[in-house]
Amino acid sequence: MALDFSKYFTERTKRRHDSPLKSLLKYMSNPELISLGGGLPNPDLFPFSEFSTQVVKPASSFENDNVELLNVSFSRNTKINSQLEPLKGFMQYGGGLGVTSLVNFFYNHMKQIHQPKYDNWSVILSAGSTDALNKVTELFMEQGDPILVDEWSYPTAIETFTSAGYPMVLVKMDGEGMIPEDLDQVCSNWSGSRPLRMVYLIPTGQNPTGFTMSLQRRRDIYKVCQKHDILIIEDDPYYFLQFADAPVVTKEEETEEYFNHLPGVEKLIPSILSIDVDGRVLRLDTLSKLLAPNMRLGWITTQSNLLQKIKFHNETTIQQPCGISQGLASTLLNEVWGHDGFLKHILYLQKEYLSRRNAIMSSLYKHLGDMVEVTAPVGGMFVWIKINLPSHLESKPGIMAEIFDTMIENNVMLVPGWQFSPVTNTDLVKDKPYFRAAFSFATKCDLSRAMERLAIVLKQYCHQQ
């Protein structure tokens, strides 16, 4: 059984509760009853007869020639032998959890992949992890409450915490992400007037550093969180985009040889959720990187009594994710691809992003040499590049802005490191010698050329040996 964290709810969370109208639902099961209760528009007046999409077969993409397409649709009529809802089930108002067939899919997915270790866990749909992050923090955090974060972190999370008024408490990182000993020290030495209650983590392919926490690192961080009674936000959009010990190789054919080094689904580094026995992890998943971002469809996994409050929060904000997105995702995942097809597609994405990582890293190693320091990413979409500046430039004010401008002159753009700093006074971080390179979007050819151009830039600052 999970621990009870409801004692940490904010006043606002405590005030969230079920609509009194829900108490009328129990009468609806009587087929003789005429209900004038629900303020619902008439579904016969919805102008839509069906929604459909054409998707690739699992493990293919529009980069392949002659890609084969499958039809995915839901319509006004219930399909024979289908467990899925008809169109009005997806397109009418519904509760804050999401539509049952899709909630069930993700529940079973989590059970199979993450095997939570306590009983009363469940899932709720989100309109993507950005909305989910706002909601899981608001469960426990009031304006002024501090939140533990990596010393470099995801800008949208930083903006979420900044606008909410949560002072960010920085924890140091190494090539495996947040350092447990530093987390322990920060918590032990904490002298703020409000307690440290939550830590924000991106355990796989962290944004911006690309660092991935090993299993041991996850266990160590979890232990420290238990010691100090910290709740963990596990924001894990890149979970399936892990590359394990596939080496950085130069040629596409070589990359393909190492596809069997990829972790598949079974050998992924287990999530922090999967080692959580207390119910202190609030895990955020999303289809944004697995299907498409603007489906605005994700799910949150944690204790049911925490999800209950998020459900009420949904009911005064988004209600639930878009019904077209839910209907097409539910049909695709439950019936067209199935769970096996979904996993097959995800393994394909591992390969695709591995190819891209290898394109950028092999070119980086070749052209940048010891002008930079990097940890080759074993997951995600990012490389964190530290520039090895000679000592006379290291302390020069404005040096990083100067290098950025030279990049732009040379037609290559990476994001300056300070944009990922939770430190409010940007002057303190403007000249930290880091850049983030995303290898998700550009073509493999452009990834390689970008590193060549970056070499031309850096040679003007660093004296290559």
Add this chain to the structure above:
Amino acid sequence: MALDFSKYFTERTKRRHDSPLKSLLKYMSNPELISLGGGLPNPDLFPFSEFSTQVVKPASSFENDNVELLNVSFSRNTKINSQLEPLKGFMQYGGGLGVTSLVNFFYNHMKQIHQPKYDNWSVILSAGSTDALNKVTELFMEQGDPILVDEWSYPTAIETFTSAGYPMVLVKMDGEGMIPEDLDQVCSNWSGSRPLRMVYLIPTGQNPTGFTMSLQRRRDIYKVCQKHDILIIEDDPYYFLQFADAPVVTKEEETEEYFNHLPGVEKLIPSILSIDVDGRVLRLDTLSKLLAPNMRLGWITTQSNLLQKIKFHNETTIQQPCGISQGLASTLLNEVWGHDGFLKHILYLQKEYLSRRNAIMSSLYKHLGDMVEVTAPVGGMFVWIKINLPSHLESKPGIMAEIFDTMIENNVMLVPGWQFSPVTNTDLVKDKPYFRAAFSFATKCDLSRAMERLAIVLKQYCHQQ
């Protein structure tokens, strides 16, 4: 020019600002630049080739036999001669405003229908008006700040205000909604420690009362708000579902005779937005009642500098509404139906809901007689029924619960009035003699039968003359 209300922003609103990453966008216009900037998944890996739906021709529905269907779709390839975005424009991450072609459609729609009277107004997309309501209140309201509301109001709005910790200050209503003189008095006599800043109104077919504010009423309320410097939330989902002076008649054929009494588009009672010269109205529109609720698609219209803050709020919550919903709506409204078809469809909905109103009201007049008092709704989906109880029952504790139970025994359900009361102590309102009947959902035949059953119930309590 609009007045500047930014002085009333909350601390949280003041802290909302643009992501620093946005400063990089200006470099993207250079086609020679290789950007490794955006952390975007690769759109070639989105598995979708197109999204489509089948819709009825404007001014028809699935209640018609042989309804004719039109195809609506957007795909990976830009259509020839189309102003619309291709699939990746709808399905990739985007800014907090929404996709341009749809924002433009609603901007032009507002310009044509509501003709705002000041310059710097604009629109932003919302994931429906529930999310929009939360966001417009959070611009100006901190926990503890009071909000002005009708004495009976929409449960989700009440729940939004309750959970946010906004004490609700009640203003009396008559058959035209909020009474301006009472609003003036409440504001003039206000002695709370925090100022009254916002009023929440549903001007057309108010939920739960079905009351519609006349143009004069809207002007009078606006004037009082100017006097006391109150911002107005105009939540108007039923705007197009107005029945004007179409009389309540019994037979379907008679209802059809009076279709030409419907206001069409031109003779709708003007919105409060359209009489706003100060930029103090935050207007919420939604497709929920015009197309389908779970499209989760609406729009907010107000001053641009307020929308800017809502855009930042979107960027740390929903990002923007679902791209499939946006893409299909944009294609439908811009290209398949067009604005004329959209308006034609809306006029059809006026007729459909008028038929339903006439079905319930004619049966109500026939069977309930003077056991009840009602204002025949001239818009929306609801009738507010006051039970004329004999004086010995009026003061009997639990009488309304008893009547509700008798309704259930007689297989008819209306929603007890107290569920729409903003009063926290429900004991004070449990026995107010009101029920809300929705005429949107049940069949016309059932609407009529429901009133017959209600008559059987009420005869046990009221002594009909």
